[in-house]
Amino acid sequence: MKDTKKRAGSHDVARLAGVSRSAVSRAFTPGAYIADETRERVMAAAAMLDYQPNAIARSLSKNSSRLVGIIATDLENPFYSQLLVHMSTELQANGYAVLLMVSRSSHIDDYLSKLLQYQVDGVIVTAATLSSSMAVALQRSGRPVVLVNNYLRDGGVSSVSSDNYRGGRMVADLLVEAGRKRIAFISGEANTSSGRDRGLGLKDRLAELGMTIYAQESGEYRHAEAAEAARRLLSLSPRPDALFCANDVMAIAALMVARSEFGLRVPEDLSVVGFDDSDEATRQTFGLTTVDQHLDDMASKTVSLMLATISGDEKSVQHVVVPVSLVYRATH
Amino acid sequence: MKDTKKRAGSHDVARLAGVSRSAVSRAFTPGAYIADETRERVMAAAAMLDYQPNAIARSLSKNSSRLVGIIATDLENPFYSQLLVHMSTELQANGYAVLLMVSRSSHIDDYLSKLLQYQVDGVIVTAATLSSSMAVALQRSGRPVVLVNNYLRDGGVSSVSSDNYRGGRMVADLLVEAGRKRIAFISGEANTSSGRDRGLGLKDRLAELGMTIYAQESGEYRHAEAAEAARRLLSLSPRPDALFCANDVMAIAALMVARSEFGLRVPEDLSVVGFDDSDEATRQTFGLTTVDQHLDDMASKTVSLMLATISGDEKSVQHVVVPVSLVYRATH
DNA sequence: TCATAGCCTGCACACGTGTGCAGAGCCAAT
DNA sequence: ATTGGCTCTGCACACGTGTGCAGGCTATGA
Numbered sequence: 081m082k083d084t085k086k087r088a089g090s091h092d093v094a095r096l097a098g099v100s101r102s103a104v105s106r107a108f109t110p111g112a113y114i115a116d117e118t119r120e121r122v123m124a125a126a127a128m129l130d131y132q133p134n135a136i137a138r139s140l141s142k143n144s145s146r147l148v149g150i151i152a153t154d155l156e157n158p159f160y161s162q163l164l165v166h167m168s169t170e171l172q173a174n175g176y177a178v179l180l181m182v183s184r185s186s187h188i189d190d191y192l193s194k195l196l197q198y199q200v201d202g203v204i205v206t207a208a209t210l211s212s213s214m215a216v217a218l219q220r221s222g223r224p225v226v227l228v229n230n231y232l233r234d235g236g237v238s239s240v241s242s243d244n245y246r247g248g249r250m251v252a253d254l255l256v257e258a259g260r261k262r263i264a265f266i267s268g269e270a271n272t273s274s275g276r277d278r279g280l281g282l283k284d285r286l287a288e289l290g291m292t293i294y295a296q297e298s299g300e301y302r303h304a305e306a307a308e309a310a311r312r313l314l315s316l317s318p319r320p321d322a323l324f325c326a327n328d329v330m331a332i333a334a335l336m337v338a339r340s341e342f343g344l345r346v347p348e349d350l351s352v353v354g355f356d357d358s359d360e361a362t363r364q365t366f367g368l369t370t371v372d373q374h375l376d377d378m379a380s381k382t383v384s385l386m387l388a389t390i391s392g393d394e395k396s397v398q399h400v401v402v403p404v405s406l407v408y409r410a411t412h
Numbered sequence: 413m414k415d416t417k418k419r420a421g422s423h424d425v426a427r428l429a430g431v432s433r434s435a436v437s438r439a440f441t442p443g444a445y446i447a448d449e450t451r452e453r454v455m456a457a458a459a460m461l462d463y464q465p466n467a468i469a470r471s472l473s474k475n476s477s478r479l480v481g482i483i484a485t486d487l488e489n490p491f492y493s494q495l496l497v498h499m500s501t502e503l504q505a506n507g508y509a510v511l512l513m514v515s516r517s518s519h520i521d522d523y524l525s526k527l528l529q530y531q532v533d534g535v536i537v538t539a540a541t542l543s544s545s546m547a548v549a550l551q552r553s554g555r556p557v558v559l560v561n562n563y564l565r566d567g568g569v570s571s572v573s574s575d576n577y578r579g580g581r582m583v584a585d586l587l588v589e590a591g592r593k594r595i596a597f598i599s600g601e602a603n604t605s606s607g608r609d610r611g612l613g614l615k616d617r618l619a620e621l622g623m624t625i626y627a628q629e630s631g632e633y634r635h636a637e638a639a640e641a642a643r644r645l646l647s648l649s650p651r652p653d654a655l656f657c658a659n660d661v662m663a664i665a666a667l668m669v670a671r672s673e674f675g676l677r678v679p680e681d682l683s684v685v686g687f688d689d690s691d692e693a694t695r696q697t698f699g700l701t702t703v704d705q706h707l708d709d710m711a712s713k714t715v716s717l718m719l720a721t722i723s724g725d726e727k728s729v730q731h732v733v734v735p736v737s738l739v740y741r742a743t744h
Numbered sequence: 745t746c747a748t749a750g751c752c753t754g755c756a757c758a759c760g761t762g763t764g765c766a767g768a769g770c771c772a773a774t
Numbered sequence: 775a776t777t778g779g780c781t782c783t784g785c786a787c788a789c790g791t792g793t794g795c796a797g798g799c800t801a802t803g804a
Contacts, residue, residue, distance in 0.1 A: 087553070089790060100754045105792060112793090115752060130549070135529040136471050137790035140759050145468060150512075156691065161493040168514040172523070177530060180482075180512040182500040191504070197467040198509060217462070221419070303695070336697040359488065363635070365668040421760060432784045437762060444763095447782060469760035472789050 088129040097125035108133050139199060148386060149179045149195035149203040151188060157301065157329060159356045159375070160206060163228065166379030167204065174387060176201070189214050196221055202386050204228060207272065210237065224389035228382050230273050231399060238389065240382045240400040244274050247371040247404040248281020248324075251353050252289070254369075255322045258412055260351055262294040264313045264320035266330050268301040275301070278326045278355060294320050299330040306330030310337040314344070322351040322412075328358040331368055335411065352411045367410035378402045420461040429457035440465050471531060480718060481511045481527035481535040483520060489633065489661060491688050491707070492538060495560065498711030499536065506719060508533070521546050528553055534718050536560060539604070556721035560714050562605050563731060570721065572714045572732040576606050579703040579736040580613020580656075583685050584621070586701075587654045590744055592683055594626040596645045596652035598662050600633040607633070607658045610687060614656055626652050631662040638662030642669040646676070654683035654744075660690040663700055667743065684743045699742030710734045 090104040097104070099118060106112035107122035125131075139145040148171055154160050168178045179200055181191040188205070192214055195203055202224040210218075210227065215236050218225050224238070231239035255263050265282060268275030283293055295313055299306030306325065310333060313320055323338070325331035331354030338344040338352065346352055354361055354370035361368035381400050388394035422436040429436070431450060438444035439454035457463075471477040480503055486492050500510045511532055513523040520537075524546055527535055534556040550557050551568060563571035587595050597614060600607030615625055629645055631638030638657065642665060645652055655670070657663035663686030670676040670684065678684055679701075686693055686702035693700035713732050720726035 091790080101791085102754060102793080103752090106753090109792080113752065118752080130552075132525060132529050134472075134531060134790055136468055136477060136531045137759090138792075139468050140466075140472055140761090141790080141792045143759070155493050155497050156490070158488070158490065158493075161487050161490075165487050165514050168512060169516075172513065172526075177526060178512045178514075179479075180500060180510045181504065182497050182510075184501075193464060194504075194509060197464050199466060199468045220462075303691070333695075336695060340697055359635070363665075363668065365672055423760080433761085434763080434784060435782095438783090441762080445782065450782080466760055469789090470762075472791090473760080473762045475789070 087134075088131040090131070090133070092129055093122060093125045093131045096129065097121045105133075144201055145199045146176050147179050147198060147200045148176050149181065149192075149198070149200040151181045151183055151191055151195070151203065151205045153183050153207050154301070155182060157327075158358050158360065159328070159373075162358075162375055163206060163379055166376050167228075167383055170380055170383040174383070176387075192218070196223065201390050202226070204382060204386060205230075207274075224386060226382055226386050226389070228378070233273075236397065238385060238398045238400075240378060240385060240402065241274060242373040242378060242402045242404050244277035244404075245281040245284075247355060247373075248278040248283075249285040250281075250404070250406050251324050251355075251371065252282050252285035254406060254412055255324065255351055255353065256286070256289055256291070258322075258347075258351060260322040261291075262318060262320045263291070263322040263324060264295040264297075264316075265293050266297055266299040266306055266309050266313070266323060266325040266327075266334060268299065268326040268330070270298065275326045282324055299325065299327070299333070301327050301330065303329055303333045306333040307337050310334040311341065314338060314342050314350075319350075321349070322353070324353050326355055328354040328356040328361045328368060328370055330354070331370065331411075332360055332366055335366060335368065346411050357407050361407075361409070369409045369412040370407050372405050372407050374402055374404065419466075420463040422463070422465070424461055425454060425457045425463045428461065429453045437465075476533055477531045478508050479511050479530060479532045480508050481513065481524075481530070481532040483513045483515055483523055483527070483535065483537045485515050485539045486633070487514060489659075490690050490692065491660070491705075494690075494707055495538060495711055498708050499560075499715055502712055502715040506715070508719075521549075524550070528555065533722050534558070536714060536718060537562075539606075556718060558714055558718050558721070560710065565605075568729065570717060570730045570732075572710060572717060572734065573606060574705040574710060574734045574736050576609035576736075577613040577616075579687060579705075580610040580615075581617040582613075582736070582738050583656050583703065584614050584617035586738060586744060587656065587683055587685065588618070588621055588623070590654075590679075590683060592654035593623075594650060594652045595623070595654040595656060596627040596629075596648075597625050598629055598631040598638055598641050598645070598655060598657040598659075598666060600631065600658040600662070602630065610658045631657065631659070631665070633659050633662065635661055635665045638665040639669050642666040643673065646670060646674050646682075652682070654685070656685050658687055660686040660688040660693045660700060660702055662686070663702065663743075664692060664698055667698060667700065678743050689739050693739075693741070701741045701744040702739050704737050704739050706734055706736065 090101050093104045094101045104122050106114040107119045152164055171178055183191050204226050206228045207230055227239040229241045267279050297309035297313055299309040323334050325334055331352055335352050338350050344350045354368050357370050357372035361370045422433050425436045426433045436454050438446040439451045503510055515523050536558050538560045539562055557569045559571040561573045599611050627645055629641035631641040655666050657666055663684055667684050670682055676682045686700050689702050689704035693702045
């Protein structure tokens with residue numbers, strides 16, 4: 081029975097400092113009307129009891145929790161875990177805390193409603209497709225939402241994503257200039273806007289140059305599936321002389337398969353280009369030519385948009401596009 | 413002025429259903445004393461207003477937030493991001509939500525106190541060293557804490573970690589049986605218990621076999637630093653014939669350096685052994701021999717311990733050790 | 745000495761929910 | 775008819791904080 085002590089409340093601090101409970105509240109509220117001398121006395125008492133204001137009660141009273149919900153999918157992919165790190169860091173720096181929901185692609189609705197129960201001030205959804213029923217539920221709840229690296233066709237909710245279409249076009253130019261004739265594409269998950277646009281950019285630019293995509297397989301954004309896709313593509317005859325992968329993870333899988341299973345030299349026999357510029361692409365052994373999505377930029381633009389929407393500075397639905405840039409390394 | 417509607421409260425539901433507010437609360441409380449017929453009427457009204465109980469208010473009233481704080485470091489390392497995924501999933505399955513704090517190794521105290529302000533029911537700290545001042549602050553706050561993959565010497569707080577010491581010993585046996593004579597060690601960060609114990613296990617077992625660690629360098633658990641360490645070690649003469657790395661990330665870095673910069677054949681010229689059994693180690697190109705930490709087991713034991721401590725079933729400080737096992741692949 | 749203005753402070757209510765307690769209604773047994 | 779017991783409901787208080795409003799105190803000027 082030693083530390084059965086309850087957590088100290090503002091009432092206890094007030095009594096110890098010889099002031100009212102309101103004074104304690106004001107002492108902890110920046111910019112509130114309170115005499116310096118009083119604040120100091122309150123702070124001293126608070127330190128003595130190691131009092132910390134109860135954020136739950138504060139949230140209830142102020143009708144704002146300073147919580148932002150993040151629904152994260154595919155965290156095994158380093159791209160998304162890094163994105164999470166950057167967004168969290170930035171949110172924390174702005175005085176918000178992160179309520180995390182890890183989702184296996186579906187079930188989003190349940191997680192979302194749980195987030196809403198916790199009165200989050202906003203929700204960031206990464207890489208997952210929002211059911212349209214949930215989109216309207218959110219709209220109605222009035223909570224801001226931002227989709228990252230994905231967007232909805234019918235434009236009801238804000239989004240931030242990189243310029244995937246332009247990235248695809250840039251890769252087309254790069255490969256054609258390198259003299260490639262049979263350009264194959266390993267796509268990501270079918271229902272993601274990001275993967276769709278990357279393929280579309282490639283296809284459109286090739287068409288402008290009088291070419292077409294030589295062959296296409298789905299790699300589901302994952303290593304094993306991409307390796308399978310690469311095996312199928314590289315078994316074609318004539319064999320493709322370039323592989324554009326919608327993902328660095330898949331590009332590295334393809335690279336491994338090309339080198340160790342097909343004995344191909346990269347880039348002499350085959351170009352391989354990825355998308356993301358993940359840490360792994362940097363490794364000397366891979367030296368992967370890829371498209372930089374400017375992850376940090378994407379994260380901070382997402383957070384900025386979220387905060388602006390929460391504060392009411394931004395009332396309209398926004399679709400932010402983050403520019404991409406080619407990273408020339410050794411595989412093209 | 414269409415959706416200026418405030419979120420519906422239990423009061424609104426009660427009025428619509430023609431019952432008292434208490435009845436609404438009871439309808440949403442499993443096992444509460446309420447007639448089936450009343451519950452149904454309440455639920456119908458709730459659905460009509462799409463009412464969801466306010467978790468913040470509930471937390472305040474029940475003095476329990478059903479939030480668990482997680483302080484995460486080194487999320488770039490796939491091991492830790494996977495750990496986060498598993499723990500979150502399991503917590504969510506048990507009706508808890510996760511309050512995430514991403515930390516750059518230090519500053520932990522600030523994040524921790526923020527978590528406490530949000531009245532989290534418990535805190536899980538991964539891989540970071542807790543300042544002893546914070547350890548006592550936690551102790552005093554009465555909130556359960558579990559350290560994962562790290563522990564404190566002075567045993568004040570519970571922990572879950574794999575049997576790093578035994579893992580080190582197993583690797584020693586493996587390498588000696590493979591006929592290796594000059595076994596070098598690439599260690600992780602100096603102040604982590606995990607890294608320390610892995611090295612200690614190796615050293616102790618080698619000593620029992622009449623051998624010593626041939627050389628040792630720190631790789632800070634990171635790719636670039638480990639590559640540097642590998643370069644230094646492989647430049648020694650005579651050159652080591654085995655590299656035990658405290659981490660898969662570092663083992664793969666060493667593997668790349670050994671093959672592409674020193675032209676060594678693995679395992680003919682050199683053994684490389686890692687620790688974690690990450691997805692990357694699985695890749696055929698690497699085929700890394702490593703120590704499986706049974707990540708999922710670790711995660712679920714952590715969550716179980718946390719939940720047991722929260723519910724009061726477990727009052728004492730526990731140190732759970734998760735068994736490890738060797739994974740024989742192609743690099744030893 | 746008195747009036748006035750200005751700075752602070754305390755009162756009291758609000759935020760939305762959980763729950764102990766007393767009592768209402770009903771059924772069955774005596 | 776009376777009593778006892780059982781099931782359910784509503785009242786009212788509690789959780790810990792923010793904040794509008796009125797009023798107290800001090801200083802200044804007349």
